[in-house]
Amino acid sequence: MSQMSKEDALSLPRHRHACHVMLYADTDSKLFGRYQTKHIVLMQMRFDGLLGFPGGLVDLSKETLESGLSRELEEELGVALLVSPEDHVSSSLAPAVPNLITHFYAKKMNESEIKEVEKAAVTVAKDHGLEVLGMVRVPLYFFKRGGGLPAFLSNSFIGSARSQLLSALQSFGLVSQQELAKATQQANQMRHQSQPR
Numbered sequence: 001m002s003q004m005s006k007e008d009a010l011s012l013p014r015h016r017h018a019c020h021v022m023l024y025a026d027t028d029s030k031l032f033g034r035y036q037t038k039h040i041v042l043m044q045m046r047f048d049g050l051l052g053f054p055g056g057l058v059d060l061s062k063e064t065l066e067s068g069l070s071r072e073l074e075e076e077l078g079v080a081l082l083v084s085p086e087d088h089v090s091s092s093l094a095p096a097v098p099n100l101i102t103h104f105y106a107k108k109m110n111e112s113e114i115k116e117v118e119k120a121a122v123t124v125a126k127d128h129g130l131e132v133l134g135m136v137r138v139p140l141y142f143f144k145r146g147g148g149l150p151a152f153l154s155n156s157f158i159g160s161a162r163s164q165l166l167s168a169l170q171s172f173g174l175v176s177q178q179e180l181a182k183a184t185q186q187a188n189q190m191r192h193q194s195q196p197r
């Protein structure tokens, strides 16, 4: 990922801009009544079968990065969520699409707000079942034989969504650096093992 400041990204001529956001919250809930899950992190299953964050292309002739992102969130999640410049995390050139800059945001909510988002995404969002097949929570824990975070990371992701997820998990202290290293190593092994011979 070739990162740059938001200001430099906005000064580049003839580039398109896409904004995506990681919504997350702390939680006390326990999986199977036993395992602390600690945090909720939302991603989505896109129409193309790839995992990504909610968001989309922004038209800077009509809107700011943040207002364009809020518009996309209303379409995809069915709620008007305000994203502010303080929620900005990174801006980078997209890995495989020429002249596209992806801006990544992270917004911390509380658990009941996240649950409202999940409910609205299924019941009122215009894109539900079409551009967005469903919201998913990222499993941030480890189970036997690579279950949990390693298995999740072995899925296919759009653009830089996987690296955005990994760096956000680390920088917001949601998963330790050692656990992330273990998860990515196991995920790579799982992907390798599932390659056709």
Ligand SMILES: O=c1[nH]cnc2c1ncn2[C@H]1C[C@H](O)[C@@H](COP(=O)(O)OP(=O)(O)O)O1
Pocket (backbone or CB within 6 Å): 018, 020, 051, 052, 053, 054, 055, 056, 057, 058, 094, 097, 100, 102, 131, 158, 159, 160, 161, 164
């Ligand atoms: O989650 C993401 N992280 C980084 N880049 C992403 C993510 N999702 C999509 N993208 C890239 C790939 C696409 O070419 C553009 C536009 O994305 P999309 O969300 O599909 O935009 P529209 O709904 O078409 O407006 O960003």
